Amino acid sequence: MNQVDVIIVGAGMAGLCAALEATEQGSRVAIFEKQDTIGGSSLLSGCFMAFAGTNFQERLGIQDSTASLIEDMLTVGQHQNDEALVEAYGKHQLETYNWLVAHGIQFQDCQAVSGHSNPRGHTIIPEQAIYTLRNKAVENGAILYLDSPVNRLIIKEDRVSGVVYEQNGEKKECFANSGVILSTGGFSQSEEMLHLYAPQLDETIRLGGTGNQGDGLKLAASVGAWLIDFPNLKGTYGFHPNSSNERKRQAHTFYKGGIIVNEEGNRFVNESISYKLLGDAALQQKQRTFQVFDQTVMNESVKNDALYDFDLLYSENLIVSADSLEELAHLLRIPTESLVQTVASYNEGIARGKDMYGRKTLTHTFGSPLPIQRAPYYAMETVAAMLATYAGVRVNSRAEVVNPFNEVISGLYAAGEMVGGFHGAGYMTGSSLGKAAIFGRIAAKQAINKLSDRNLASKNC
Numbered sequence: 001m002n003q004v005d006v007i008i009v010g011a012g013m014a015g016l017c018a019a020l021e022a023t024e025q026g027s028r029v030a031i032f033e034k035q036d037t038i039g040g041s042s043l044l045s046g047c048f049m050a051f052a053g054t055n056f057q058e059r060l061g062i063q064d065s066t067a068s069l070i071e072d073m074l075t076v077g078q079h080q081n082d083e084a085l086v087e088a089y090g091k092h093q094l095e096t097y098n099w100l101v102a103h104g105i106q107f108q109d110c111q112a113v114s115g116h117s118n119p120r121g122h123t124i125i126p127e128q129a130i131y132t133l134r135n136k137a138v139e140n141g142a143i144l145y146l147d148s149p150v151n152r153l154i155i156k157e158d159r160v161s162g163v164v165y166e167q168n169g170e171k172k173e174c175f176a177n178s179g180v181i182l183s184t185g186g187f188s189q190s191e192e193m194l195h196l197y198a199p200q201l202d203e204t205i206r207l208g209g210t211g212n213q214g215d216g217l218k219l220a221a222s223v224g225a226w227l228i229d230f231p232n233l234k235g236t237y238g239f240h241p242n243s244s245n246e247r248k249r250q251a252h253t254f255y256k257g258g259i260i261v262n263e264e265g266n267r268f269v270n271e272s273i274s275y276k277l278l279g280d281a282a283l284q285q286k287q288r289t290f291q292v293f294d295q296t297v298m299n300e301s302v303k304n305d306a307l308y309d310f311d312l313l314y315s316e317n318l319i320v321s322a323d324s325l326e327e328l329a330h331l332l333r334i335p336t337e338s339l340v341q342t343v344a345s346y347n348e349g350i351a352r353g354k355d356m357y358g359r360k361t362l363t364h365t366f367g368s369p370l371p372i373q374r375a376p377y378y379a380m381e382t383v384a385a386m387l388a389t390y391a392g393v394r395v396n397s398r399a400e401v402v403n404p405f406n407e408v409i410s411g412l413y414a415a416g417e418m419v420g421g422f423h424g425a426g427y428m429t430g431s432s433l434g435k436a437a438i439f440g441r442i443a444a445k446q447a448i449n450k451l452s453d454r455n456l457a458s459k460n461c
C-alpha cells in the first residue's frame with residue numbers, strides 16, 4: 001500500500017502509541033521500522049514511567065499530583081525545559097496512564113527514583129508493553145514494515161506528504177494524507193553524532209537501541225526543522241563498567257542512602273540529585289568512582305527492579321562486601337583512612353543536619369539520609385552511560401515540528417527521544433518513556449485533526 005492516512009517512522013514506545021491512537025480513530029496507518037525487530041531503546045529501558053495521581057499510587061497510599069510532577073520536572077530541568085511541553089505532559093499524563101492500563105499494559109510497582117518528590121516511577125515489563133501495543137495496533141489494521149528504514153521525506157505542495165524507504169535493497173515511496181510522525185529515537189548509537197555534539201561523553205559506555213542513529217533528526221533537518229538542546233546531552237550515572245545492551249547492570253544505592261566516592265576515597269557530590277547531573281560530576285573526577293553503602297541500604301533491594309535489585313548485582317560479584325570499611329577500602333584499592341574519614345564525616349553531617357554537599361534527602365525531595373554504620377559494608381564501581389540523547393527536533397505542544405522561526409512544518413510531527421527541549425538541564429526518571437507515550441498519542445491526534453480541518457476547508461471552497 002503506498003497511500004495511507006498516517007505514516008509512522010520507528011516502532012518504539014512513541015511510534016506504537018501513535019499507531020494505536022491513530023488506528024483507534026479509524027486512520028489507515030503504515031509503520032516503518034529500520035531494524036528486523038521492533039522496540040528500540042524502549043525495549044531495553046529500565047521500565048520506569050512517570051505518572052502522578054494514579055490509582056496504583058492510591059493503592060500504595062502515595063499522595064501525588066500533576067502539579068507536583070510538573071514542579072519536579074521544571075526544578076530538575078533547572079527551568080531550561082520548554083514549559084509548554086512540560087505543561088502538555090501534565091495535562092495528558094493521567095489520561096495516558098489510564099489509556100495504557102485500559103489497553104493491557106501491566107504496571108508492576110511504583111518507586112521513588114531520580115527527580116521524584118513522591119514515588120511515581122511506575123514500572124512496566126518492556127516486552128509486555130511493547131508487544132501489547134504492537135499487537136493492538138496491527139489488530140486495528142496498522143501495517144508494520146520491518147527492515148524498512150526511511151531515508152527521505154517527500155514534500156508536495158509545501159507539505160510533508162510522504163517518505164522514501166528502503167526494502168530489500170529497493171527504494172520505495174509511501175504517501176500520507178494526514179501526516180508523517182517521526183519517532184526514530186535518539187542517537188545514542190551514532191558515534192559520529194555523539195562525538196560531534198557531546199565530545200565530553202566520549203568516555204561513557206554506550207547503550208540503547210541499535211537503530212537509534214539520529215535518522216529522525218536528519219530527516220527533520222532536511223526539511224528545515226530547528227534542532228535544539230545539545231548542550232544538555234548527559235550521561236546517566238549508575239552502571240557497572242561491564243554493562244552492555246545484552247547485560248545492563250545498574251544500581252542506584254545512592255537513592256536509598258548510599259554515598260559516592262572517588263578513587264581517593266572522597267565524596268564529591270550531593271548524591272540525591274538527578275543521575276544525569278551525577279554523571280557530569282563523576283566524569284569531571286576523571287578517575288574511578290564507587291557507590292558505598294551498608295547493610296541498611298542493602299536491605300532495600302527490590303527484586304527484579306532495574307535500578308534497585310542490589311541482591312542480583314551482589315550475586316554476580318559486581319557489588320563487593322567487607323566486614324569493615326578498612327577491608328572495603330582495601331578491596332577497592334583506595335586509601336583506607338580517607339574512606340573511613342569520609343563515612344565518619346558523612347554520618348556526623350547527618351547527626352548535625354548539615355551535609356558538606358548539601359544532601360538533605362535520598363532522591364530529589366524524597367526521604368531522609370541515614371548514617372552508614374551497619375556492617376557488612378558494600379561497594380560497586382560505577383560509571384556513566386550514554387543511553388538516551390533527548391536533544392533534537394523542536395516541536396510545539398501539539399507535537400508539530402517547527403522551523404527556526406517557530407513556524408510549523410506542515411505535515412511533520414515528532415515524538416519521543418528525538419525531540420529536544422523537554423527535559424532541560426536534568427532528567428526526571430520515567431519522563432522519557434512517559435513523554436514517548438504521551439506525545440506519540442498527541443502527534444497522532446493532531447495529524448488526524450489537521451486532515452479533518454483541511455477536508456473541511458476544501459469542501460467550503
Ligand SMILES: Cc1cc2nc3c(=O)[nH]c(=O)nc-3n(C[C@H](O)[C@H](O)[C@H](O)COP(=O)(O)OP(=O)(O)OC[C@H]3O[C@@H](n4cnc5c(N)ncnc54)[C@H](O)[C@@H]3O)c2cc1C
Nearest residue numbers: 010012014034040041042046048150185211416417432433
Ligand atoms: C538502558 C536504558 C534504560 C532506560 N531506562 C528508562 C526508564 O526507566 N524510564 C524512561 O523513561 N526512559 C528510560 N530510558 C530512555 C527510554 O527508553 C527512551 O528514551 C525511550 O524508550 C525512547 O522511545 P522512542 O519511542 O522515542 O524511541 P525507541 O524506543 O528507541 O524507538 C525508536 C525506533 O525507531 C527506529 N528507527 C530509527 N531510525 C529509523 C529509520 N530511519 N526508519 C525507521 N525506523 C527507524 C529504531 O530502530 C527504533 O526501533 C532508558 C534507555 C536505556 C537505553
